[in-house]
Amino acid sequence: MSVEKSYAEINEKIKKGMAVVVTAEEIVDVVKEKGIEKAARQVDVVTTGTFGTMCSSGAFLNFGHSRPRIKMNKAYLNGVPAYAGIAAVDAYIGATALPESDPENRVYPGRFLYGGGHVIEDLVAGKRVKLEASGYGTDCYPRRHIETWITLDEINDAILFNPRNAYQNYGVAVNPSERTIYTYMGVLKPRLGNAGYSTSGQLSPLLNDPCYRTIGVGTRIFLGGGSGYVAWHGTQHNPGVPRGENGIPIGGAGTLALVGDLKQMSSEWLRGVSYVGYGASMAVGIGIPIPILDEDILRCCAVTDEEIYAPVVDYSSAYPQRESGDLGTVSYAELRSGTIKIEGKEVPTTPLSSYTKARQIAQILKNRIAEGSFQLSQPVQPLPSPQAGIVMKTLEEKKNKE
C-alpha cells in the first residue's frame, strides 16, 4: 500500500513530540537500510540546509519618527546607503550596498571591507549603528537632516526580505584565461587553476524537492537563525531548464523570495562578506523542512551528491559576455572530493558555501521540529513548475520607440 500523509497529521505528531525527523543527509542511510516505502511510513519530515553568500538579500527598516519629523530621501547606515524612496522613515538596506567612500575596484582588486551585509550583521548582533539621513523638508516633515545612533531593539521594524535566495543548483566557475580573475564565485586562478562551486548539494533545500511539490508560497522555514517564510518564487526563478531523469535541474533553476523578522535572527546565520575584486554581500543561513507526504517526496529527499550535476562555466569570457560555453558537467560528489577533471586536467575545487554549516542548520531545524517548537505550514500557492513555460528574458539595448 502506498504511503499518504497530510500536513495536519504530521503537525499533530509534531505537537505531541512524536514526529520522526531526519536531515537530508541522514535520510540517505535510512532509505538504504529500510527501502523507500518503509522509510516513507516512518519518517515524517526531512530537513535541509544551506549557508552561503546570497547577494539578493536585504532588510526593510522602519526607524520611528524624529521630533520634528523628517521624510528621508537619503539614508545611510554606518555610511552605507539604504534605499529611502519609500515612506518617510522606511528604508531598505541591500546586502551589496557600499559606502560612497569605498574605493571599489579603482584600486584593483578592491577589498570591499564593509557593505550592506555587514550593516545587517551588526544590527542583528545588537551593535549600535550610525544613521544619517536627509530630506528636503515639507510642511508635514519639516526636518532636513538627522544624525543619530540606532540599535535593532530601538527601531520599530526590521524585516529581512530577500528577493532571490536558495538557488536550486548553480554552475561551477572556472578560469581558462591567463590571468587571475576575481568573481562572486571567488578568486579563480588562471589556466583552470581551481573551480569555485556553491550550494550544499544533497542538503540543499530545492535539490531535495526538485519539482516544488512541498516548498511553495507560505512555507515556514529557518531563516537567519529565526523563522521566516517563502514569500514568493525568487527573481530569475527558471524552472524550465534541462533536468536529469531524477528531475534535478542541471544548473541554476528555481529560486525563492524569503521574508522574516530580523529581530529574531542571529549574526551567526547572517554574516557580512567581502569578495576581493567583486564586492560586499551577505551569507544567509536557510533551512527548509520537507514533509514526507508520500513515497515520491521521500525518494527525492534521498538524493545523494553522486546524482546531482552542475555545469562547468568559463567565468573569464563566456559568463561575462553572456555566451554559452560548455565545459561539461560534474557531480557534487566529485566537487566535494576536492578535485574534478576538466578537459583532462585535474582541477582543485573551491567550495564557497559551507557544507558543515548547512548540516548544522538542518540539525537545528530537525531539533526544533522534533521538540515541537516548529510546525510545518502548507503552502498557499505552489511555485511556478517546470511546465509553467517560464523563459528567462535578457536585457537588450534599444533606442527610444524602437
Add this chain to the structure above:
Amino acid sequence: MVANKFVLHFSSALVEQPIIYRLVKDYDLIINVLKADINPHKKGYVVLELSGDPENYNSGLEYLKGIGVDVDPLSGTIFWNKDRCLQCGACTSFCPAGALYMTTPQMEVHFDDSKCIICESCLDVCMAGAVEVRF
C-alpha cells in the same frame, strides 16, 4: 650582515636543481631551512632564513629570481579567527602547505599554524575576514 626569512616556491622543473648548494657555494650565504616540501617532479617550497653580507645577499636573491624561483619575504604570523570563519573551505584549496585544511567527510575547516608558511594566499580568498596577518 643581512638576515631575513623567505618562502621560495619552485616549479617542478626547478625542484631538481641544486639551488641551496649554489647559494652556499657561489654566494657564501648562511642558510637555515625552517620548513620544506619538495618532491621530485612536483612543485614545492622551502621556508628559510638567508644571511650573509649585503652584496652576496642581494646577488643571491637576484640569482634565485633569475632562474625563476618565486621569492616571498616572510613576515608576521597568520591568525585564524574560528568565530568569524564561515566554514566554507574556500581557503583550503589555496593553501599550499595544508595549514588550512578540510576534513572529510565532515567538511570541517581547521587551521594548523605549525604548517603555515605565511604565504598569505588565504588572505584574498577569505570572504569572511577570518584570516589575518599579525605582525
